Amino acid sequence: MLSPKTGEPMAAVAPLTKTSPDPSFATPNVVGRLEHVTFSYRSPTGGLLEPVLQDISLEIYQDDFLGIIGPNGGGKTTLLKIILGLLEPQQGTVTVFGKPPREVRHLIGYVPQHAKVDTSVSACVLDIVLAGRICHSRWGFLYGRTDREKALAALRLTGTADLAHRRLATLSGGQRQRVLIARALAAEPKLLLLDEPTAGVDPYVEQNLTDLLHALNEQLPIVIVSHDIGFVSTHLKRVACLNRRLTVHSAAEVTRSTMAAFYGEHVHLVHHTPCCPLNDPGCDHGCVPVPSATGRKMEEP
């Protein structure tokens, strides 16, 4: 792969850190690498709390479609923030595109949980997606033609072009999620991180999102954090289970026993079928009715 700035092969510019003189850094298709990362939050008095992440090692590849699953409080969002350089681990090294995350984080598209984004602002969807272009267009009052075209292209790609002049507050959860993906894509990222993209959206919308992510994955490595096991195990190439420690599987390996080891014994792994949000046998979405009301998501006891 090529370095986004210099056009030189990445391996040539990737610095070998003192603590990790690992020759496999030159592996051409690795875009991100965490080595023995341990992270603890600080208590209000300044001391370190119990580690949230312990001895995490992970590689993200150029064509990756990686899911990170785990229980609430397992460290999923923390891990994303470490890859973004928003948090610094106490131990271990993180490199993205061969550099510390802080230097390259404008190349990482980050899609936060839509439920955590302020929707009451008076700005319209286009304003919000244009704000994603800020690293390409610093000064002045209006965004230029290129920025507007890229923003509109991102809206079209995510199927939200007709919402460009709506407010976030008037959109549904699935639409908001797509707008946030468009905002990340407008910056032309080289890696896409998504935090719980399927939280709070119905199965029909989830299927649309999945199709979109599959299409994006043709060009972009994607990392998804989710607690939706059905989603992760059916759609993704690799799955990492995170609960303070991390284990990587190919998606096909995720079985009842691996889940039980992470969540405890009472987890239901239900086979994923695209199903009708209205549970209507005669629906024309081309989907199959949900077998039972409790559906296909993981249930905690």
Added chain:
Amino acid sequence: MTEFFHDLSVNPFLINGLVAGVLAGLACGIIGPYVITKRIVFLAGAIAHIAVGGVGIALFLKYSGGSYFSGLEPVHGATAIALLAAIIIGVINEKRAEHADTLIGALWAVSMALGILLIKYTPGYQGELMSYLFGNLAYVTRSQLAWMAILDLVILATVLLFHKQFMAVCLDQQLATLQRVPVLAINLLLLCLVALTVICLTQVVGLILVIALLSLPAATVARFVIGMPALLAGATLLGILITTVPRIAVYGTAVSPESAIVLAAGGVYLVSLLMTRRVPE
């Protein structure tokens, strides 16, 4: 109302008052949309009150500090202290200090107390504090107008240059950080512009009522238009109307023009709430 236009030719202070209204309306129309988007109306209130300390310092120096300070006006001291307050408040807010609200509240009260104390120990006329608190549209001087015009120019130029970065930090601070916007510097710059706007507005309605002009015109227009450029344009127009029309309407009556302006701002906002039950799609 015809009386106002009749007197306009004989009383230059009436023109000054109208020009002051236009200049203040311009400032609140430009900065108000950022203030409501970023939800910092109460930080703006804190800055306005802390600036009382600056009024006190300026007056004290002017009358007790010898000839060197004789050209010092209260508005200069207020501007300096408001800018200082903006930076301190911005840093406190950024550090997410555990007791940020307590710290800001303490600054608010202590600086006001200092200002009142200094004014009390200043020999001579004590009317300056009252006009800073409640506004004095009837006697806006030319030097005040010049100062307001300079503040407006600074605000306008900065917004034209930094609008995109202001929007980025107003909409999503985390995204702005990731896109390598210098978030702290941009936040401080925006708060400094809020401080300048507050100073501009206190010349017209006084600090007690400044919050109304900073938030209500923008909040009213936000219920009818979509998109930031339209909001800025609409809020500026409405701001100028609100700071001038009520003043003309109540001329010659016992109603004080400052109160009329704020009541009009509140009334227009209330009507907009009733007209649009929901925000526009």
